[in-house]
Amino acid sequence: MTDQKVRFDDGGAYELMMGTWSRLAGEIFLDWLALPDGLQCIDVGCGNGAFTELLVARCAPSMVAGIDPAAAQLDYARARHRAGIAEFQQGDAIALPFPESRFDAAIMALVIFFVSDPAKGATEMARVVRPGGTVAAYAWDIVGGGSPLEPINAEISALNRSASRPPNPGASRIEGLRDLWTSAGLEAIETREISVQRSFADFDEFWSVTLPGSAVGQSIAALSSGDAEIVKNRVRAKLPPDAAGRLTYGARANAIKGRVPN
Numbered sequence: 001m002t003d004q005k006v007r008f009d010d011g012g013a014y015e016l017m018m019g020t021w022s023r024l025a026g027e028i029f030l031d032w033l034a035l036p037d038g039l040q041c042i043d044v045g046c047g048n049g050a051f052t053e054l055l056v057a058r059c060a061p062s063m064v065a066g067i068d069p070a071a072a073q074l075d076y077a078r079a080r081h082r083a084g085i086a087e088f089q090q091g092d093a094i095a096l097p098f099p100e101s102r103f104d105a106a107i108m109a110l111v112i113f114f115v116s117d118p119a120k121g122a123t124e125m126a127r128v129v130r131p132g133g134t135v136a137a138y139a140w141d142i143v144g145g146g147s148p149l150e151p152i153n154a155e156i157s158a159l160n161r162s163a164s165r166p167p168n169p170g171a172s173r174i175e176g177l178r179d180l181w182t183s184a185g186l187e188a189i190e191t192r193e194i195s196v197q198r199s200f201a202d203f204d205e206f207w208s209v210t211l212p213g214s215a216v217g218q219s220i221a222a223l224s225s226g227d228a229e230i231v232k233n234r235v236r237a238k239l240p241p242d243a244a245g246r247l248t249y250g251a252r253a254n255a256i257k258g259r260v261p262n
Contacts, residue, residue, distance in 0.1 A: 014073070016209045019050035021148045022110055024196040025253045026054045029109070029138045032192060033257055035059045039104035042067065044093050044125060045111030049077025049086070055107065056083050065098070067091040094120040101130040108137040110253075112177070113166035122184040131262045135186055137177065138194060138255035142169035146252030148198070149216045155234040156219050159227055164215035177256040186258030194255055199248040203236050206247050 035041075037060040043052045046066030055064060066088040068074050074088045081088075091097050093108070093115045106125035108115075115121040125135045140147040142165060147153070153163040170176045174191050181189050200206040211217035220228050241247050 014048050014214075015050060015076070017212070017214050018110070018148070019048060021196070021198060021251060022050045023054050024198060025138060025194050025251070026051050026109060027058070028194045028196070029136075029253075029255050030054065030058050032194075032255065033059075033107075033134065033136055035061075035105060035134065038062045040102075041065070041105045041107060042096070042098070042103045042125075042128060043086075044096065044106060044108045044121070045114065046074075046077060046088065046109075047111075048073045049080055049088070051107075051109035052077060052086050052088075053080065056081075056085050061085060063087070065089070065103070067093070067096060094124055096124045096128050098128045100127055101133075102128045103133065104130060105134040105136070107135075108139075110139055112137050112139045112180070113142060113168045113170075113172045115168065115171070118168050118171040118176075118180055119183055122180040122186075126184040126186055126260055129260045131260050133260050134257060135181070135184070135260065136255070136257035138253045139172035139177070141193075141252045141254050142166060142172045144173070144252065146254075148251040149210070149214055150251075151235050151238050151249065152210065152216045152231065153219070155231045155238070156216070156223070158234070159223075159230065161223060161227065162219060164219045172254055174254045174256075177254060181256055181258045184258075185261065187261050189256065189258040191254065191256045194253040195250060196253075197248055197250040199246050201247075202241060202245050203239065203247050206239070207232065207235075 039061045041061045042065045046068045052066045064086040106129045156163040
């Protein structure tokens, strides 16, 4: 069974689905980082700017550089930004277009498992951060079943069909993140788990929000109508509503932070 390539091209649809999940985990993550005000930061793999906006609102940086390979996502990020602090440009996580020691902190939110070479991505973040600065990331625990998309992906896989998963899921494990940060030469490394929950008015809202804004929608679209209905019914059974008809379920991410040596 071959996983499909993951693409994120629709910033608005992504916002309804993963943007909300990103903020839920991102708030806990930023509280844990406890960054001081006034830093110059880089948001690597900024996507549609969901985490960038959270970083600006909660950490009061003096500037943020948002980098992402997807032009459509960057257009959405630019359109939503009002604070005038963030600048967005197209770029690759394994070849950041900045000189050494340019930033006080580099952050990668829900991206490390999409990077073609996670070790190079970690090394690049460390390269562009000044001595004593922070390099941090958080990622859904794909291997441990912590992704918000896991209820759907698991049922697609159960039919022996291709599920859309990141190319490097092992990079999201605590052990994998620690190895990457250690190999990048970072010190004072700390890790933690982040658990969050999200509620939907009912199953139909969950289904309609999740599919257009995620790669799993591509997987469902590739199924026959019969298989797609089987997956939908199995997921519905897996996520029963509460007495009020609301659907609530959780996701889990792994987070890491380290310091560039002085």
